[in-house]
Amino acid sequence: MSAPRCAVLLCADGPLVVRGPVTVEDEQGAVHTSERSVVALCRCGLSAQRPWCDGTHKRAGASGG
Template sequence: MPTAPEEHPPAEPCRVTLTGEGPLLLDGPVEVTLDDGTVARSDRFTVALCTCRRSRAYPWCDTSHRRRTKR
């Protein structure tokens, strides 16, 4: 007689927050597969992913998208 598949509690969905002109905010930890196949991982509780590709820490946002103004 076949056995019933193991029941697992439903997985929590990954929360992604869109920001106006900034990064994508994700609930961590996350793994990001880059164009070249390498995997970047962050164990932080909230992760900011760069969407403008100006970040020196790409794929993580370093706020390079902000306009710099002289004071």
């Protein structure tokens, strides 16, 4: 059986939207795993729930770069 597929969508001035199971390793080496079918990854660095996006970029007017 093949591994589940993962697709990534880059949102302008917003998060990376990932469809499919995802495991993220942050800069400190901590591993964050989600089995949700869709997750959003923070790109602005302002989320209180990093690596997951919590929408803070909208309130702060952050650009996705």
